[in-house]
Amino acid sequence: xxxxxxxxxxxxxxxxxxxxxxxxxxxxxxxxxxxxxxxxxxxxxxxxxxxxxxxxxxxxxxxxxxxxxxxxxxxxxxxxxxxxxxxxxxxxxxxxxxxxxxxxxx
Numbered sequence: 001x002x003x004x005x006x007x008x009x010x011x012x013x014x015x016x017x018x019x020x021x022x023x024x025x026x027x028x029x030x031x032x033x034x035x036x037x038x039x040x041x042x043x044x045x046x047x048x049x050x051x052x053x054x055x056x057x058x059x060x061x062x063x064x065x066x067x068x069x070x071x072x073x074x075x076x077x078x079x080x081x082x083x084x085x086x087x088x089x090x091x092x093x094x095x096x097x098x099x100x101x102x103x104x105x106x
Contacts, residue, residue: 007095 073081 006092
């Protein structure tokens with residue numbers, strides 16, 4: 001998310017015009033949003049999932065713990081994790097180079 005915001009800030013688009021967010025299609029967008037909310041609610045009610053406040057006795061560390069996340073990232077996925085970080089670093093450097101080139105040309 002930070003990378004996305006960084007690129008948007010570097011684009012510096014002063015010539016873009018502000019338009020209404022949905023234009024004439026806002027009723028359709030609102031209806032679709034309400035349908036998705038209703039489907040999510042029905043899926044939650046229909047599955048019989050226990051509320052988040054109830055605790056279930058677990059054998060061992062919880063699945064979403066920090067140690068489990070660390071073992072997943074730096075265990076079998078170390079190489080893909082590092083490759084993605086290098087690709088993101090190259091994209092950030094490319095965005096900076098393009099932004100400076102555009103600023104120097106203006």
